[in-house]
Amino acid sequence: MTVPQTDSPTDAELARALDGDFSSNHAEVNGVRLHYVEGGTGEPLLLLGGWPQTWWQWHKVMPALARRYRVIAVDLRGMGGSTKPEAGYDKKTMAHDIHELIKHLGLTTATLAGHDIGAMVATAHAAIYPEATTKLVILDVPHPDETWADMRLLPELDQEVDGTPTPGRYYLWWFAFNQVRGLPEQLLAGRSRILADWLFDRLAKDPASLDERSRQIYAHAYSTADAVRAGNSWYQAFPTDIVDEQSYPKLSLPILALGGAQANYPMLAAVMPSKGTDVRLVEIADCGHYLPDEQPEAVVDALTDFLG
Numbered sequence: 468m469t470v471p472q473t474d475s476p477t478d479a480e481l482a483r484a485l486d487g488d489f490s491s492n493h494a495e496v497n498g499v500r501l502h503y504v505e506g507g508t509g510e511p512l513l514l515l516g517g518w519p520q521t522w523w524q525w526h527k528v529m530p531a532l533a534r535r536y537r538v539i540a541v542d543l544r545g546m547g548g549s550t551k552p553e554a555g556y557d558k559k560t561m562a563h564d565i566h567e568l569i570k571h572l573g574l575t576t577a578t579l580a581g582h583d584i585g586a587m588v589a590t591a592h593a594a595i596y597p598e599a600t601t602k603l604v605i606l607d608v609p610h611p612d613e614t615w616a617d618m619r620l621l622p623e624l625d626q627e628v629d630g631t632p633t634p635g636r637y638y639l640w641w642f643a644f645n646q647v648r649g650l651p652e653q654l655l656a657g658r659s660r661i662l663a664d665w666l667f668d669r670l671a672k673d674p675a676s677l678d679e680r681s682r683q684i685y686a687h688a689y690s691t692a693d694a695v696r697a698g699n700s701w702y703q704a705f706p707t708d709i710v711d712e713q714s715y716p717k718l719s720l721p722i723l724a725l726g727g728a729q730a731n732y733p734m735l736a737a738v739m740p741s742k743g744t745d746v747r748l749v750e751i752a753d754c755g756h757y758l759p760d761e762q763p764e765a766v767v768d769a770l771t772d773f774l775g
Contacts, residue, residue: 475687496567502548506535517583521547527763579603635733666706
């Protein structure tokens, strides 16, 4: 059954609807056209989002953060209002996109905060361009490493598949599904709301925190075959990302890792201390995977305490 995708407001309209003076912009960098929403003044803070969302996933935290920082929420290569090229979805190339955007904005350094796919890109940027990364914030998902190659195809006997997963023990079936080329586009074009609702209803501690308006925005962003193909390409690049990660140094800049108590905090607590020399771990209570949607005040508090 095809689920109609309702009309969605434009990025410019969404930016203007935020509390504060925000604007929707585009930049031609590294062979792609990146969309970003900017507001506030102060030290620059780039917000990088994940799948299957867009820059809008930060809308609950952007007004508060913009009172202290110059906030720039970016649609990654292949996401939302950014272009969707055929290649370049490895996180090293996407980090170069962000590095060129930072220079385009007239900046030499910035703090990067990334969630999900955005956390992988932010980590790659910190590893490749340490001189241009002030601090690093990881929300719920680290960069792929060699342990990811050992993920099970079949769930364990006690592993939840179709309900609320055990914290830190997701059965990540969509990692495999998104590897398939051509088929997901045919299955999901015009039906992306079905997949988005499945994920939000199971991976969020409170699914109602992802409201109807936001779900429509995300479903619209992934409603075309081209958008599905681009989002899946982030996952198809994981084997390359794993190889690239092996050449990255242990990070020496300050790192904050935020994890949802009902999501990936246990995994972050086990993994992140080995990835840097200055790592702070914060568990967000009553929270699943979608931290900025589910617990925006806790995310703002953690960020401002870390950034100063």
